[in-house]
Amino acid sequence: MRLCEGRVAIVTGAGRGVGRAHALLLAEHGAKVVVNDLGASVDGTGNDLSPANEVVALIKSAGGEAVANGDDISSWAGAKRMIDQAVDTFGTLDVLVNNAGILRDRMFVNMSEEEWDAVVKVHLKGTFAPCRHAVDYWRAKSKEIGKPVNARIINTSSTSGVFGNVGQSNYGAAKAGIAALTVILARELARIGVTVNAIAPSAVTRMTEGLRERTEEQKAAGDPKWIAPVVTYLASADSQEITGRVIQIGMGIFSVMEGWHRGPEHAPLLDPVELGPVLKDMAAKARRNAGMDGKDLD
Ligand SMILES: NC(=O)c1ccc[n+]([C@@H]2O[C@H](COP(=O)([O-])OP(=O)(O)OC[C@H]3O[C@@H](n4cnc5c(N)ncnc54)[C@H](O)[C@@H]3O)[C@@H](O)[C@H]2O)c1
Structure with missing residues (x-):
């Protein structure tokens, strides 16, 4: 059974790591995928379209449909081009997976303004800008068809943000911001039929592989293939009643997180x-x- 047959999905930062696994599984489940990736290094510098092109080639060789996009998702104009490309190429947009990210880890006493700005920009504005342009499209479409659109936003938060990891104040603040944005957008967009959830993934990717020694068993549990099924299900038309949730997934964990409450x-x-x-x-x-x-x- 294919969960996302004919649905049009954008995955940002899909050239590598977690996003690549999302794109491949979405395509395996019948989605037409815009594979966005700037092709930056872990710290966000540089660009190279070859990782995105490779994922597109893999999807096509398996009989799927995909197109590459090399825009910087934290640029207002770049995010708009990406949303437009999905609609121009595949005729609509159903799913936006905001996954692209970078790291500039530093203890707070040594954190520079530039390290703060770079990380907050890619994660927080890089989630806001694609969401904002996608919502423009969905709001107009919902008016045009006279009913809710049954579309999806799936953001990427992190345990670093919601639990608070030492050495990642810039990244954690941005990721906690993404969790808050998810809850707020879920409330605002229900009316037009857009559900909004986030994942807090853990995986062994180039972003995390050097951080600590891992056993073979841990490496296997850290394969991004464990994360993509959550995103693929959330992307499907079937997941309509789940919204405003942050789901922790990867390294042997699969859990719905519980947020702030009055004590x-x-x-x-x-x-x-x-x-x-x-x-x-x-x-x-x-x-x-x-x-x-x-x-x-x-
Ligand atoms: N790996 C983990 O354990 C882990 C844990 C928590 C959260 N995350 C989050 O998951 C997401 C994916 O991380 P990953 O581990 O796969 O990292 P990764 O470095 O393997 O992949 C991130 C991709 O994003 C792309 N990218 C960076 N800036 C971009 C921009 N401005 N526009 C477009 N593309 C851009 C990069 O080129 C890269 O291919 C990130 O948001 C990350 O913060 C990962």
Whole structure:
């Protein structure tokens, strides 16, 4: 059974790693895919269309339909060209997978303005800009056909953002921003039939392979092939009731994350002296933030 027969999907950063696996599995399930990739290095510098072209060639050799796009998704005009290319080439757009990303890890005391700006731009604006242009298209289409469009946005967050990884303040802030954007867009776009979810993936790719030693078993669990099925299902017309979720997937984990909730409460106080012990007590009673394993810190 093919889940995405005839659907038109864009996957950003699909020349390598996690995005490449998304593109290949979406195509295997019948989607026509725009394979976007600037072909940048891990830190975001340089460009090269050959990774995107290789993925397109692989899809075509397996009998699928795909086209390459080399635009920088964090550029307003580039993101618009990519959305237009999907519609011009395949006649419509059903699925936008925002996956492209870069890293400039640094402890905060040494973080430069440039490292901050580069990472926030590619992840946060690189999610906003494609979403914004895609939503323009879907809003007009929904008006034209007189019903909701049954379209999908699938963003890429990270445990680094939602749990808070040391050494990744720029990347984590952007990834937590993407999780928040996902929740907000899910609420705003339900009306026109667009569901919005995010994944928090873990995989062994060029982005992560040098970070620590891994056993063969860990490397196998870190194959991006474990991540793509979640995206392929979410991309399908069948996933309509799932929206506003962040799904952790990869390295042996498959979980729906649970977000912020109001914790212990007290009537507001005007006197900070009186407030101090009350706040201490509430902070002690509140559920601890999760550690990087997703469980309450001890
Ligand atoms: N690998 C992991 O364990 C992991 C963990 C958490 C989150 N993520 C996220 O998953 C996504 C994919 O990461 P990956 O591990 O496959 O990395 P990767 O480096 O293998 O792939 C990222 C791709 O994005 C492309 N890219 C970068 N900037 C771009 C731009 N401005 N426009 C278009 N393309 C651009 C790169 O050329 C590259 O091919 C990223 O958003 C990353 O932050 C990965």
